[in-house]
Amino acid sequence: MGDRIELDFPARPDYLALVRTVVTMIAAAGSKLPDTRIDDLRLAVTEACANAIDAERRLTTGHHGSVVLRCWVEPEQVVIEVHDGAGGFDPDHLVPHPPPQRPDRLQFERGLGIPLMRELSDGVEFRAEGGGTTVRLLLTSDPRR
Amino acid sequence: MGDRIELDFPARPDYLALVRTVVTMIAAAGSKLPDTRIDDLRLAVTEACANAIDAERRLTTGHHGSVVLRCWVEPEQVVIEVHDGAGGFDPDHLVPHPPPQRPDRLQFERGLGIPLMRELSDGVEFRAEGGGTTVRLLLTSDPRR
Amino acid sequence: MASSERDGWAVLALSGEIDIATAPRVRERLYALLAEGRERLVVDLDDVGFLDSTGLGVLVGVLKRVRTQGGELRLVCTQPRIVKVFEITRLDSAFAIFDSIDGAVRDGSPS
Amino acid sequence: MASSERDGWAVLALSGEIDIATAPRVRERLYALLAEGRERLVVDLDDVGFLDSTGLGVLVGVLKRVRTQGGELRLVCTQPRIVKVFEITRLDSAFAIFDSIDGAVRDGSPS
Numbered sequence: 001m002g003d004r005i006e007l008d009f010p011a012r013p014d015y016l017a018l019v020r021t022v023v024t025m026i027a028a029a030g031s032k033l034p035d036t037r038i039d040d041l042r043l044a045v046t047e048a049c050a051n052a053i054d055a056e057r058r059l060t061t062g063h064h065g066s067v068v069l070r071c072w073v074e075p076e077q078v079v080i081e082v083h084d085g086a087g088g089f090d091p092d093h094l095v096p097h098p099p100p101q102r103p104d105r106l107q108f109e110r111g112l113g114i115p116l117m118r119e120l121s122d123g124v125e126f127r128a129e130g131g132g133t134t135v136r137l138l139l140t141s142d143p144r145r
Numbered sequence: 146m147g148d149r150i151e152l153d154f155p156a157r158p159d160y161l162a163l164v165r166t167v168v169t170m171i172a173a174a175g176s177k178l179p180d181t182r183i184d185d186l187r188l189a190v191t192e193a194c195a196n197a198i199d200a201e202r203r204l205t206t207g208h209h210g211s212v213v214l215r216c217w218v219e220p221e222q223v224v225i226e227v228h229d230g231a232g233g234f235d236p237d238h239l240v241p242h243p244p245p246q247r248p249d250r251l252q253f254e255r256g257l258g259i260p261l262m263r264e265l266s267d268g269v270e271f272r273a274e275g276g277g278t279t280v281r282l283l284l285t286s287d288p289r290r
Numbered sequence: 291m292a293s294s295e296r297d298g299w300a301v302l303a304l305s306g307e308i309d310i311a312t313a314p315r316v317r318e319r320l321y322a323l324l325a326e327g328r329e330r331l332v333v334d335l336d337d338v339g340f341l342d343s344t345g346l347g348v349l350v351g352v353l354k355r356v357r358t359q360g361g362e363l364r365l366v367c368t369q370p371r372i373v374k375v376f377e378i379t380r381l382d383s384a385f386a387i388f389d390s391i392d393g394a395v396r397d398g399s400p401s
Numbered sequence: 402m403a404s405s406e407r408d409g410w411a412v413l414a415l416s417g418e419i420d421i422a423t424a425p426r427v428r429e430r431l432y433a434l435l436a437e438g439r440e441r442l443v444v445d446l447d448d449v450g451f452l453d454s455t456g457l458g459v460l461v462g463v464l465k466r467v468r469t470q471g472g473e474l475r476l477v478c479t480q481p482r483i484v485k486v487f488e489i490t491r492l493d494s495a496f497a498i499f500d501s502i503d504g505a506v507r508d509g510s511p512s
């Protein structure tokens with residue numbers, strides 16, 4: 001069945017280092033994901049948490065939100081959910097970047113987070129939950145690519 | 146007001162290393178506790194979590210419990226609560242150890258955890274909560290001792 | 291972030307983990323070099339342990355500004371875990387990436 | 402856990418973090434040395450980064466058995482954070498604690 005670990009932390013960038021440490025330790029101890037796959041996991045989770053933190057901090061309520069990281073660690077796979085309460089968005093209507101050859105690609109300094117998550121994971125799902133967003137990332141020890 | 150961080154983890158000894166890493170990182174980043182005081186915090190929290198894990202594992206229900214670590218980090222102090230759902234106990238009726246000079250002291254290989262927590266912390270409280278125990282540890286940057 | 295001078299290039303060596311917490315300082319530092327009129331920049335990523343999309347975005351922004359000023363930006367990057375981030379975003383084709391500072395400051399096109 | 406032989410003493414060097422996850426292996430190893438008939442033991446704690454009450458309990462248990470067999474247990478421990486654990490439990494007065502393996506294997510009482 002695997003282990004379940006949950007971490008709730010303040011929606012602040014300086015907590016990303018803690019998130020990476022936790023995810024790295026639990027994946028290394030509880031799964032057979034090779035190191036390169038744990039690198040992928042660390043980056044995908046950082047992107048999801050950075051988006052959650054950004055969204056929480058865009059709220060003008062002055063309320064300092066928190067972000068919830070939920071992890072399920074099994075020998076062959078790690079599932080991580082990142083949940084925020086920052087209102088949500090529509091992941092199917094994001095403007096894609098121009099290809100890197102086109103000079104106007106350089107106008108886009110942002111918008112790489114979700115494409116990176118999709119490339120790095122064996123599955124990414126977004127769902128609305130509790131007035132915000134939950135991103136679910138699946139990484140297996142034997143990736144499809 | 147300070148930061149609040151919560152970690153839920155399976156009641157297994159191999160999670161103690163993760164707990165120590167989390168507690169060390171958040172105390173180093175968010176409080177002014179000196180390194181030696183963070184050492185004390187790490188040991189006190191390990192003792193509290195080890196007791197919670199022991200108690201969860203003594204349950205014969207075959208249910209694999211979890212332990213909850215709740216942290217409040219402020220510049221001048223760190224408060225950590227360790228919660229288990231393992232039935233509880235009476236912390237006021239523990240048998241004290243004989244002094245180290247007496248030869249029968251060596252009969253006691255256990256029972257050092259709670260005395261250590263009391264020595265290391267600026268305050269320890271036990272309370273019954275949710276069918277189990279919550280231990281609350283307070284460590285300040287400027288200890289009373 | 292240690293910066294130095296090599297054959298007319300301003301070399302900035304980054305280290306540690308670059309994410310939304312630390313990228314702003316990297317951006318500031320690079321923009322300060324541009325503001326000083328430095329037009330030929332080498333950014334050494336070989337001591338970087340982690341690079342996220344915000345870090346990539348900073349480099350894209352610097353590349354754009356450098357080009358506008360008629361200057362040049364070169365990266366030094368050999369660590370597989372960092373190279374991979376450029377590859378999967380296809381930004382390896384937007385940047386001039388070199389194996390060493392020596393290689394980067396030598397004239398000519400990327401090897 | 403590396404064990405060696407020094408002037409008739411069996412020296413066991415512990416390392417890493419000793420807690421309820423790792424103490425059982427330390428206990429096994431020390432009891433195995435006793436079972437082999439080793440009666441003079443030195444346990445070197447200088448590479449131990451963390452020691453909790455379970456680790457102390459293991460050492461107390463070994464001390465008891467060593468004394469029953471008429472043998473001797475000596476500890477090497479100079480790191481302040483580990484020394485402190487013995488001090489606040491007052492077990493520094495139950496154990497013979499030395500500054501070095503050399504000091505521990507020399508005849509006579511603890512310095």
Ligand SMILES: Nc1ncnc2c1ncn2[C@@H]1O[C@H](COP(=O)(O)OP(=O)(O)O)[C@@H](O)[C@H]1O
Pocket residue numbers: 047051052054055084086087088089094109110111112113114115133343
């Ligand atoms: N958890 C979230 N809550 C609200 N909006 C989000 C969330 N995640 C992503 N978004 C939106 O999707 C956009 C694209 O995200 P991403 O691809 O990660 O790039 P970036 O974060 O650099 O803009 C964000 O700019 C934001 O508007």
Ligand SMILES: Nc1ncnc2c1ncn2[C@@H]1O[C@H](COP(=O)(O)OP(=O)(O)O)[C@@H](O)[C@H]1O
Pocket residue numbers: 192196197199200229231232233234239254255256257258259260278454
């Ligand atoms: N969270 C807890 N739930 C139930 N019993 C506990 C808990 N914490 C401590 N105890 C009881 O108190 C005793 C003394 O604890 P402690 O001083 O830490 O020593 P040790 O754990 O070595 O026995 C334990 O043996 C256990 O019976």
